[in-house]
């Protein structure tokens with residue numbers, strides 16, 4: 001995608017949603033960090049359902065450490081990988097108490113040194129809590145960047161590094177939210193909704209998905225194919241019938 005197309009791409013996403021943000025619910029930076037750790041391989045909605053009740057009472061690392069691993073595990077048991085995540089959340093909370101005075105650190109190195117915190121989680125926290133221009137690449141961002149041709153790459157690191165180089169101001173701060181939301185609600189994994197996409201003319205993905213009313217349902221295609229096959233068979237029979245009849249009508253033996 002050319003420079004001016006990249007600008008236009010984000011300009012349109014920004015026009016549609018001027019103040020994008022994470023859909024993970026949290027009351028402070030510590031809860032945001034916990035929510036992001038819990039959201040690995042889980043939807044934001046499922047994380048919110050689990051965290052809503054216990055975030056009411058667990059607002060600090062000490063409160064979660066006091067809650068204990070067993071009760072935390074019970075609270076998040078509806079989220080995938082909850083055993084490992086409960087362990088990590090308790091361990092990272094203890095690390096925050098021991099090394100950072102109970103506060104969430106502001107640097108990537110310190111964040112990534114916490115249990116259960118990888119580059120993507122650090123990127124989300126740095127961006128959402130501290131306003132840094134980071135580009136967290138999750139499954140939605142990876143798909144949108146590759147499909148559209150915006151920042152194609154074989155790995156999340158490759159896509160992230162391309163985004164870092166090409167996303168212009170004033171879109172750098174919110175780019176990753178726009179890409180996530182675009183992937184979640186429009187450029188969906190199974191069937192991108194191209195017919196209502198604001199960047200359809202800039203995107204290289206082919207073939208574009210038609211509007212539902214213009215799409216032929218698979219069942220209709222199957223019926224049409226069956227009908228055409230039946231018609232062909234019948235035509236074949238009709239065409240061969242006279243010959244067969246001729247052959248049958250010929251006396252097998254001459255008198």
Ligand code: SF4
Nearest residue numbers: 187192194197203205
């Ligand atoms: S045109 Fe389709 S494939 Fe391209 S970004 Fe939009 S929804 Fe995704």
